[in-house]
Amino acid sequence: MRAEDRGTGVILYDYLGSGNGYKIRLLLAQLARSFRWVELDIMTGQTRTPAFLAKNLNGRIPTLELDDGTCLAESDAILWYLAEGSAFLPENRLARAQVLQWMFFEQYSHEPYVATPRFILRFLPNDSPRRSELPERLERGRAALSVMDEHLRTRQYFVEERYSIADIALYAYTHVADEAQLDLTPYPSIRAWLARVAGQPRYVPLMRRPD
Amino acid sequence: MRAEDRGTGVILYDYLGSGNGYKIRLLLAQLARSFRWVELDIMTGQTRTPAFLAKNLNGRIPTLELDDGTCLAESDAILWYLAEGSAFLPENRLARAQVLQWMFFEQYSHEPYVATPRFILRFLPNDSPRRSELPERLERGRAALSVMDEHLRTRQYFVEERYSIADIALYAYTHVADEAQLDLTPYPSIRAWLARVAGQPRYVPLMRRPD
Numbered sequence A, B: 001m002r003a004e005d006r007g008t009g010v011i012l013y014d015y016l017g018s019g020n021g022y023k024i025r026l027l028l029a030q031l032a033r034s035f036r037w038v039e040l041d042i043m044t045g046q047t048r049t050p051a052f053l054a055k056n057l058n059g060r061i062p063t064l065e066l067d068d069g070t071c072l073a074e075s076d077a078i079l080w081y082l083a084e085g086s087a088f089l090p091e092n093r094l095a096r097a098q099v100l101q102w103m104f105f106e107q108y109s110h111e112p113y114v115a116t117p118r119f120i121l122r123f124l125p126n127d128s129p130r131r132s133e134l135p136e137r138l139e140r141g142r143a144a145l146s147v148m149d150e151h152l153r154t155r156q157y158f159v160e161e162r163y164s165i166a167d168i169a170l171y172a173y174t175h176v177a178d179e180a181q182l183d184l185t186p187y188p189s190i191r192a193w194l195a196r197v198a199g200q201p202r203y204v205p206l207m208r209r210p211d
Helices: A019-030 A075-083 A093-123 A129-152 A165-174 A188-198 B019-030 B075-083 B093-123 B129-152 B165-174 B188-198
Strands: A011-014 A036-039 A063-065 A071-073 B011-014 B036-039 B063-065 B071-073
Touching: A011 A019, A019 A075, A019 A093, A019 A165, A063 A075, A071 A075, A071 B093, A075 A093, A075 A165, A075 B093, A093 A129, A093 A165, A093 B071, A093 B075, A093 B093, A129 A165, A129 A188, A165 A188, B011 B019, B019 B075, B019 B093, B019 B165, B063 B075, B071 B075, B075 B093, B075 B165, B093 B129, B093 B165, B129 B165, B129 B188, B165 B188
Parallel strands: A011 A036, B011 B036
Antiparallel strands: A011 A063, A063 A071, B011 B063, B063 B071
């Protein structure tokens, strides 16, 4: 990745298991951009220190720090910033708005019901009281997957029949839906699309630690 | 508004009490763009009919229908589409990403904890079991308001010291936070910003039915 560095140095504050962080790692790899990777342990409050809150008032990873020290938060806003001018973001005005439509769908109708159950099941103790949230969250997760599957029934990718950051945003947690106890068997169009995304050039898997 | 129509006809599917729908009404008024307004009753399933699901698979308002029948969903994506090329969306790459950062913050960290409590309190029966969600939602709502207040402590607007769709997105539910039993007294920077937004040219209030 570093051999073909086309950008100046950015720092990605991240957590390896985070799908939101993975979105940025995947795009940076596909852009062949080097970056400095700083892992913060979200389980021990490393994103709530005064030093990190000075970078992101909302205390969350991923956060991207630019050359001049400016920090940008929210995974899908970071994707947009990095993809601007590349093949991963269409130029057409309507298509760009459709990319945003699917990214807002991801954050509002998908992430809380796919990523959060995965977090509860994978990162919290077996006796966590948050397990009581699972049935309702998973019901909404299945509703989000149904919307995606129906959209993909006649399409290869989410927008303009080309791979874009809308696909990256939705892929991040969908491809590990089984870790949230969400079975993808009933969603054949999603499964075919996941394979297309995983077949993209310079693809990297979620749990691969950056160099 | 219609006298200064600068755009072709669009149709806004909406619900008067919706802050997400209000975002679009406010921007269209400020752009002096005419539109056809179609109200759907979200309380009686009018957004879940086959006819409406054909426009938006996710079955939600606001949805914007363009001249050619293409439909765009997600309030903040619609704001982006309409604001492109206007004074309400900065041109600078970083500033545009910062607008998105605040819009994703709004949908992920603010709307479920400010808009949803307002919905439970204002639109559901007094004995709704969903009232049990209020304490946790309001705690997170106050966390979101604290982030906003701290950001605005040294600023007039959210991005680049100019009024943009980031302000519209966050204003929609913040200015009716009292309807969610969220008291804005502890947030003086938010209160000053709300007054600045309400003082913008061509401002329209939430509950004003479009012509």
